[in-house]
Amino acid sequence: MVNITIDDKKIEVPDGTTVLQAARMADIHIPTLCNHPHLTPYGGCRMCLVEVEGARTLQPSCTLPAGNNMVVHTDTPKTREARKFVLTLLFSERNHFCMYCQKSGGDCELQNCAYGEGMTHWPLPPNWQAYKVDASHPYYVMDHNRCILCRRCVRACGELAGNFTLGFEDRGANSILVADLGNPLGESTCVSCGTCVQVCPTGALIDRKSAYLGKDVQTEKTKSICLGCSLGCGIDVHTRDNQLVRIDGDWDAAVNGGILCMTGRFEPTVEERERIVTPLVRKNGALKAATWNEALFVVSEKLASLKGLNGSGVAALVSTRLPAEALHLFKQVFADVLQSKVVTSIEEGAYTAASTKVAKELGKPFEGTLADLEMADSVMAFGIDLVEDHQVAGFFIKRNLPKGTKLVVVDSQRNAMSDLAQLTLKPAARTEIDLIEGLAAAVALLNSNESALGGVLTGASLETAPQTTGVSAQAYLEAARLITAAENPVLIYGKGLAGNESALKALVEFAAQIGAKVIAPKGQANSVAAAQYGLEGTFEINGQKAVFIALGDDELSKTMQQRLEAVPFLVVASSYVNAATAKADVVLPVEMWAEVEGHYVNSEGRLQTAAASLTAPEGVLSSQKILAEIAARLGATPSVDWRKQLALPQLN
């Protein structure tokens, strides 16, 4: 601990605390621009200059470690003059015309700093040189006229998203923010996670969709979780007059710590599907608007007539984007009340069934958490492409690569993570078990022979490894070296392995051999809860007279649609018009993600709450409300204790 005095306040702070952090702990305001609490201090803008007794010049408090007995003054004529001078230069460096900037009026940190210093005008004229505006990106605009060169975006891109797309070209007054080596942003390696937009202090990087739709003081902010995948990232949903404005990553969220991916941040803001706002019942071949009473009457009459008729009765399918409350009711209505044998989720347990079985056999859950992934110094990814899916988990790995984290990709298909990996093993299709055995053999060999680490071993020494995979003995040994050299190895697996129980068992054994954690990002938002309610069987239609689909705002895959071709009576509870509702006999309008209120279990077993940020249109009900209504009409009183059946680790 060190003792420091800031503006006559004596405070004790841990070693390594910066003067800025210490000041904030003591509620002393020091204006900043390039500093961001979630990024490495940079010391670029000089807004945070303070006077340190005994120091020859003013010091940037964001990068200055607090020293014992240091005496600091943050608000003196000298610091005020320096701050005003810094702002004067910043305003003259580019063209910061507030009157036509979307950030002006409270959301711009540069403008707020100027107000803080009481600046009524620019003492120096602006640059007047016209800087480029890069509008090539589908989701955001990069306006160099408003850039203050603080490099928050550059740090966010690398340190948080691990993408390293943004950088700076040239020096001094010619410094310019570039994507890659100067590509238009829309044609660059940018993955559209939008972290740069979220951290930009000015209007240099603005979100296209929410631009000019309202300042932060005019929008309502709802803390919720993203339903884009099973990671369950924390989000701040900005709305205004019941319209979605923007989605920000929640800096305080345990799962993602502020970052999001394109699926979470931008895709929901460009929703273009046609909304269903009234129940529809098919009459004389055409879907006609109906009352809720009429629609539910038709549905419950049909379901009641098929009760208990197993094979020729009803089959039911539910989206894993629905909250636990809805999944739980769904299971009871169709499996218990109507005694149907085909009651499952649209994922059909593809991501969970094998894991459930292996955990049962082991008698305990075997999977680690996302925090383990963050801590990993070596990651072996089996049949999962985190550049494509569950991108935030990918960011956790990618941002640690420069710190020396090793990445080995094992995939029989093309995997975009290979570009980042030290090693890619491309086994022949369906040889997962053999491959894992080969790795196990390589590790065993390394362990039994110290000299192996010196590279003395040759391919011939690895005769125990199966030959079916097509992976060379050298590659096995290299992979084994990379993973065993790590202190916190992590094996992460995806769909490529999730459906193969024996392979998963082999993986768990391999993990035990090398002391690695096993992680699976699973499928959609409530993949894990659906699995725990037993909604993970295959959806096989075999003469069923009716199918009920609780789809929410989800979509059915093409193959799933094909399986529904011959169904005589189809009920679809859906937010949007799609191929399934077009075929349905009854369509029930339900809430979409932002209107849903309920609980979700993420891939690591964390129970989280989705809060409604928008109010559903009149006449649109929640999935759980519809299911409860149907249960009541069938004369059943299902339990509402959805929590009981969920086995949750001690995470929360």
Add this chain to the structure above:
Amino acid sequence: MAKPKISTDWMAGCSGCHMSLLDIDERIVTVAELADIRSSPITDLKEPDSSGVDVGILEGGINNSANEEVAHKMRKRCKTLVALGDCAVFGGVPAMRNFFMMDETLRRAYVETESTDSEGKIPSDPELARMTRVRALEEVVPVDVYVPGCPPDPDVIYYVLAELAQGRKPEISGDKLDWH
């Protein structure tokens, strides 16, 4: 003591700052009681007295030789010069044209706009003022008081007028400071 004389004028702006001035509503009576409002674009007298005024208020940036004249005349004839609004303080919206070539701007304005018919042509009468780059007031003449805002809030304008009318220099800070 005689009431301080106030003159206003506008240059390259939208007249919105003067609209905002009128938005002080009945408080304009108080201003008239405290000060002698001499000339403005919305009164009969258009130019500041040649014998001088105490306060000159200018709205708008300077985008041609005529504006330059207005600015110089006001500066010469007033004791305290106020830059009213973002255009006078920073250049404002008209300054967007500085990022284009002059002929591009003129072509867009007089030939290419959607409401212009095929007869559209760039005016070239020698009587017309000579166009220049758009500048903030202080690039042309020294300014004493800056009142940013697009437009400045009527309450701020009233505060500024009331202070100046009573011979004080207004302090624009805190809630009164808003550039938009």
